[in-house]
Amino acid sequence: MPIHEKHLIRPENLIEHEKLVIDGVDVSGHWSTFIAPRVVTDYNEALQDEIAALPGGENIHRCWQCGSCTNACTVNAVNPDFNPRYWIYLIRMGMESELLRDKDIIWQCVSCNKCTYACPRDVVPEGVMKATAHWLELKGHTKPSPSTVFDEVFSDQVIETGLMEESRTVRGFFAGTGQALMQDWLLAMVRAMLVHLPVKWLMHLGLTTVFQPRTKNWSRARDAIKDYVAEQQAEQRKALGLSAQEH
Amino acid sequence: MTDQVLIVGGGPAGLAAAHALASIGRKVTLVEKTELLGGAPIHSGYAKLVPSGEWASDAIGGMVKRVAQNRLIEVKLNTTVKKFAGAPGDFRATLSDGSEARAGATLLTTGFTHFDSLNKPEWGFGTFPDVVTTTQVEQMISSKQGVRCPSDGRKPKRVAILLCVGSRDRQIGREWCSKICCSVSANLAMEIREELPDCHVYVYYMDIRTFGLLETKFYWRSQEEFKVKYIKARIAEVTSNGQQLIVKGEDTLVKRPITIPFDMVVHAIGMDPNVDNMLLSSIFDVKLEPHGFIDRANTYGVMGATSRPGVFVAGAATGPETIDDSIAQGHAAAMSALGALNLAMAAE
Numbered sequence: 001m002p003i004h005e006k007h008l009i010r011p012e013n014l015i016e017h018e019k020l021v022i023d024g025v026d027v028s029g030h031w032s033t034f035i036a037p038r039v040v041t042d043y044n045e046a047l048q049d050e051i052a053a054l055p056g057g058e059n060i061h062r063c064w065q066c067g068s069c070t071n072a073c074t075v076n077a078v079n080p081d082f083n084p085r086y087w088i089y090l091i092r093m094g095m096e097s098e099l100l101r102d103k104d105i106i107w108q109c110v111s112c113n114k115c116t117y118a119c120p121r122d123v124v125p126e127g128v129m130k131a132t133a134h135w136l137e138l139k140g141h142t143k144p145s146p147s148t149v150f151d152e153v154f155s156d157q158v159i160e161t162g163l164m165e166e167s168r169t170v171r172g173f174f175a176g177t178g179q180a181l182m183q184d185w186l187l188a189m190v191r192a193m194l195v196h197l198p199v200k201w202l203m204h205l206g207l208t209t210v211f212q213p214r215t216k217n218w219s220r221a222r223d224a225i226k227d228y229v230a231e232q233q234a235e236q237r238k239a240l241g242l243s244a245q246e247h
Numbered sequence: 248m249t250d251q252v253l254i255v256g257g258g259p260a261g262l263a264a265a266h267a268l269a270s271i272g273r274k275v276t277l278v279e280k281t282e283l284l285g286g287a288p289i290h291s292g293y294a295k296l297v298p299s300g301e302w303a304s305d306a307i308g309g310m311v312k313r314v315a316q317n318r319l320i321e322v323k324l325n326t327t328v329k330k331f332a333g334a335p336g337d338f339r340a341t342l343s344d345g346s347e348a349r350a351g352a353t354l355l356t357t358g359f360t361h362f363d364s365l366n367k368p369e370w371g372f373g374t375f376p377d378v379v380t381t382t383q384v385e386q387m388i389s390s391k392q393g394v395r396c397p398s399d400g401r402k403p404k405r406v407a408i409l410l411c412v413g414s415r416d417r418q419i420g421r422e423w424c425s426k427i428c429c430s431v432s433a434n435l436a437m438e439i440r441e442e443l444p445d446c447h448v449y450v451y452y453m454d455i456r457t458f459g460l461l462e463t464k465f466y467w468r469s470q471e472e473f474k475v476k477y478i479k480a481r482i483a484e485v486t487s488n489g490q491q492l493i494v495k496g497e498d499t500l501v502k503r504p505i506t507i508p509f510d511m512v513v514h515a516i517g518m519d520p521n522v523d524n525m526l527l528s529s530i531f532d533v534k535l536e537p538h539g540f541i542d543r544a545n546t547y548g549v550m551g552a553t554s555r556p557g558v559f560v561a562g563a564a565t566g567p568e569t570i571d572d573s574i575a576q577g578h579a580a581a582m583s584a585l586g587a588l589n590l591a592m593a594a595e
Contacts, residue, residue, distance in 0.1 A: 038503055038504065039503070039504045039505065039506050040498060040501075040503050040504065040505045040506070040507070041505075041506050041507070042507060042508065043447075043449075043507060045405075045447050048474075061470060061471065061474045062467075062470055062471050064455075064466075064470065064477065065479070065500060086500070086501070089500050089501065090501065092476060093476065093478065093498070093501075095501065098501060098503075121467075
């Protein structure tokens with residue numbers, strides 16, 4: 001049938017046929033547009049448990065949908081589609097397909113934690129957002145977010161060497177997020193510094209880039225931390241029904 | 248003149264009032280229309296009571312025993328009041344067994360009637376065997392048989408509890424909130440989760456009214472410890488696909504229609520006025536309030552006063568009431584009855 005107000009319908013629910021014959025009647029073109037039903041036909045009961053198995057998501061089942069988190073939310077003030085209350089509900093009820101519609105904005109949480117202090121039930125919505133973003137990445141629904149890339153570059157380095165070396169972190173972050181190393185702001189900063197000719201600092205930078213300093217006797221700590229991280233990751237992947245190793 | 252008191256109805260309010268009066272040496276006639284004392288908690292086979300968590304058979308059973316053993320209380324089972332006449336200090340009641348009971352004051356503790364879910368046919372009760380009422384689930388638990396689907400005895404994997412069945416519904420002339428169903432449903436949801444940890448329980452609600460301290464003990468606890476899920480939706484209809492029940496409605500928080508399969512659907516049935524209230528109203532000449540419960544003439548001055556001097560009312564006869572408040576009201580109305588008796592005696 002002809003549908004005029006198509007903008008009211010989700011694009012993925014609009015079904016159009018180039019050529020269609022029903023009961024011998026040719027209804028091609030204008031008359032062959034259909035709307036897919038938007039009825040929720042089942043709950044995915046695993047979803048809440050999966051989010052709850054990830055760090056930050058533990059208290060999600062407490063939510064009673066008062067909306068304090070969304071009211072308090074910094075990001076919601078800028079983007080009304082960013083709605084923690086709504087996502088918590090979708091997860092609680094297991095409406096996975098609905099949740100996935102918003103997969104590309106959930107990671108935008110800035111972790112200001114205003115929701116954490118507004119929540120009357122101690123759901124810790126900020127933690128739930130973190131867990132949800134994490135879930136989306138683990139399940140392969142989203143690419144690792146820039147903040148995940150940064151976290152990994154940062155923590156991999158600390159775990160490996162026991163130290164944090166800024167230039168390496170910055171380089172790793174830019175590489176991981178596909179950004180050019182020669183950022184305008186970075187060049188401006190370096191140029192401003194060069195005016196003062198910080199010879200000692202530049203030598204230090206050069207040396208650390210080449211030799212990668214380490215904390216003394218770090219290897220035992222490194223191994224223990226690596227084991228622990230591997231154990232945690234395995235547990236989380238298991239809770240999500242994923243294979244033990246990352247692909 | 249007589250200083251005896253007539254109590255009509257042997258549920259929690261009547262038992263409490265009878266015990267209170269006997270404990271200060273007053274003679275009581277307790278008239279009960281069925282063959283056993285205890286009222287709804289006993290007749291309907293309630294399991295663990297809200298909010299104490301005590302088994303109804305222990306808690307109310309103890310009250311029954313205390314009254315049955317008291318020599319000052321004459322219990323008349325399978326008996327109703329046919330005629331009632333007189334004034335404070337000198338009432339005469341003609342009973343169904345032909346005898347006459349004299350009383351200086353009278354208490355109506357005649358309780359309520361459970362809503363009959365057949366009056367909401369769209370929700371499948373009476374059509375599908377796995378649609379049951381909260382009362383039936385109470386019985387499954389109190390009988391120790393466990394929560395099972397009546398159709399084939401299987402353990403349900405997914406249960407829906409529909410709140411406000413027979414409450415807050417102008418379509419069926421029941422505009423009141425039955426007060427206790429939210430807490431009772433949360434309690435049952437926890438019982439189900441405890442017995443069947445693999446069974447998911449969903450509560451479909453319009454509002455959650457676990458008033459006062461019941462909030463943490465039932466609503467919060469059911470979510471926080473038992474992971475019961477609450478969905479804001481009034482169900483449109485319950486049908487079946489042959490294997491499971493299909494619950495249709497709108498999930499109002501996502502603004503999407505739902506058609507979800509369940510193994511068992513539980514109606515959280517409300518409290519109707521006692522089906523006998525019209526009769527009681529004419530026999531005792533007491534007014535009913537607009538919903539059909541017995542009207543209280545006075546809120547602040549005299550506890551449990553009806554429109555007729557010397558006749559008092561307590562418990563769910565006055566409107567949806569909890570068991571503990573019914574007991575408290577029974578005590579309060581007993582005190583009012585004593586006051587009325589003393590006045591009548593002094594005027595003598």
